Amino acid sequence: MSLFEVEGWGLENRKVKAIEKKKRKRTDNNNDDVNEKEISGLGLDKSKIPKKEKMKNENENEKNELVKDKENYKDKKDKRDNKDKRDKKRSKDNEDNNEDIMNKKPKMDMPPPGMPDGIDPSKLTPLQRKMLFKLSGSRFRWINEQLYTTTSENALNMIKKQPELYEEYHKGFASQVESWPENPVDVFTRELVYRGVNKMINSPGGLPGVVINGQKTIVVSDMGCGEANLAIQIDSFMDNYKKNQKEALKKFKKQFGAGKDVSVKNFKLLFKIHSFDLKKINDKITVADIKNVPMLDESCSVVIFCLSLMGTNFLDFIKEASRILIKGGELWITEIKSRISDPKCKEFIKAIENLGFKLRNFDDGNKMFTKFEFYKPIKGIKKGNIEEVRGDRAEGEWLLKPCIYKRR
Ligand SMILES: C[S@@+](CC[C@H](N)C(=O)[O-])C[C@H]1O[C@@H](n2cnc3c(N)ncnc32)[C@H](O)[C@@H]1O
Known part of the structure; x- marks a missing residue:
């Protein structure tokens, strides 16, 4: 049924x-x-x-x-x-999605996850192609599993020693993203732009800002940024915005959708996006373990973790977010739904709140991802000790399950 x-x-x-x-009798x-x-x-x-x-x-x-x-x-x-x-x-889709959203088969005509450079899959025989897909798929699964089941220090060391692993991981990840109806990075990009243009910085409903060189700036830290797509998309919007604000918003709406009631009200919008990850694959990225990023205390307005609470010690990342965020700053998290064992996410929310945050919004309407919006209260709240919040097991073992790809 x-x-x-x-x-x-x-x-x-x-x-x-x-x-x-009924036939009527005709008289x-x-x-x-x-x-x-x-x-x-x-x-x-x-x-x-x-x-x-x-x-x-x-x-x-x-x-x-x-x-x-x-x-x-x-x-x-x-x-x-x-x-x-x-x-x-x-x-059926719901069941499949909840079960294994990260396990969609990549199409055979696109490069398989972690395929070595220089190989053109169209020049291979069908059997060779199948073998290559299998081999690269299992390498990708192996790297992914390492990132979810080891500490962030070990992950950084692993990528420093074998940087090619990182590229393999990201090819695989990109091919998974292709099969998703919406990339959560786009959702965050949209939120930053729409709230940024529609309301003045620090006004009710507007984004929190930091004063840099006398100008209110929305400073965002994208923790575990991958290919830094958030920074690429925001910077590209800002390039257009500097030339023509209304046209820029029109173009953005066409590309990213939604935002019907959004118009340009903030003519002094300024963003500064910091993107951190284990490897620098483009100029936007700074290499850092996100448990310890090169940013001053209270220097950031929004901290984002988009599918990046990967290390077994990820509560350290939250503690770091609390250090770099200004009071009133916002913490945005999107995680894979199936990682959260408790359907109402109570334990997860409680753990984050115990580290100095308050929940503002929680959205689990999407069948693949759950999105959380916390803020760092202006008055400050009593923080728990991270070791008490953690308990006797690493949080990657009980608070969020690792997202392990299935063997095919
Ligand atoms: C699933 S990917 C998501 C990438 C990007 N946020 C996105 O949504 O496209 C997770 C990213 O987090 C990064 N990551 C995991 N642990 C990290 C750590 N301790 N320090 C820095 N980056 C980390 C991984 O290298 C990977 O690029």
């Missing part, structure tokens, strides 16, 4: 009797006479008696009604069948 069916209420198997049309009598006979003695006005023509029309109307009924019924049945099909598909 699919998720959307309720026992006893199923429509698809229910046989509906064909509508039977040879003139209809006028019949009617006249039928009403005689009832004291009715003869002029109200239906004429033959009228009766014929009524019969025709009745016939049409029946045809219409049949058509309506067929229409409704088709709609119901289609809806059932859609519901079944949706419910």
Whole structure:
């Protein structure tokens, strides 16, 4: 039984009797006479008696009604069948997505995860291609598993010693992202731009800012930035914004969608994005273990962890976020839904709050990802000791499950 069916209420198997049309006996009598006979003695006005023509029309109307009924019924049945099909598909998709969103098969015509450079898959025989996909897929899975099951210090050392691992990991990750309906990095990009242009910095609903060289600036730290797509997208928006603010927003809306009620109200928008990861694969990136980034205390307005709470000691990353954020600064986290064992995420939220944050928004409407928005209260709150919050096991073992790719 699919998720959307309720026992006893199923429509698809229910046989509906064909509508039977009773044949009317036609009398040879003139209809006028019949009617006249039928009403005689009832004291009715003869002029109200239906004429033959009228009766014929009524019969025709009745016939049409029946045809219409049949058509309506067929229409409704088709709609119901289609809806059932859609519901079944949706419910299957939900199950698949929750089970293994990170395990979608890459298409065979795109480079496999972690494929060595210089190999053109289109020049390989089908068997060679299959073997290569398998081999690169298992290397990718191995690197991914290391990042989820070791401490951040070990992860940094591993990538320093074998930098090619990082490239392999990112090719694999990029091919997974291709199969997702929406990249969570785009969601954060959209939020930064729409809140940034629509409200003045530090105003209610606006983004928090830091004063740099006399100018209010939204300083963002993208922790575990991958290929630094957030910085690339925001910087590209800002290049357009400096030339023509309204046109820039129009172009951005076309590319990223939503933002119907957003317009340019903040004409002095300024962003500074810092992107940290284990390897510098482009100029935007600074190499750092995100448990210890080169930023001053209280120098940042928004800290983002987009699918990057990977090390077994990830509560250290949250503690670092608390150090670099200004009071009133925001902490945005998106994680893979299936990593969180408690469906209401209570334990996870409690752990983050114990490290000095308050939850503002929590969105688990997306079937793949859960998004959290915390802030660092202006007055400050009593922080727990990280070792107490952690307990006797590393948080990567109980608070968030590692996201391990399945062997195919
Ligand atoms: C799943 S990827 C997501 C990348 C990017 N945020 C995105 O959503 O496209 C996680 C990233 O976190 C990085 N990462 C994990 N642990 C890290 C650490 N201790 N320090 C810096 N980066 C780390 C990984 O190298 C990887 O690039």
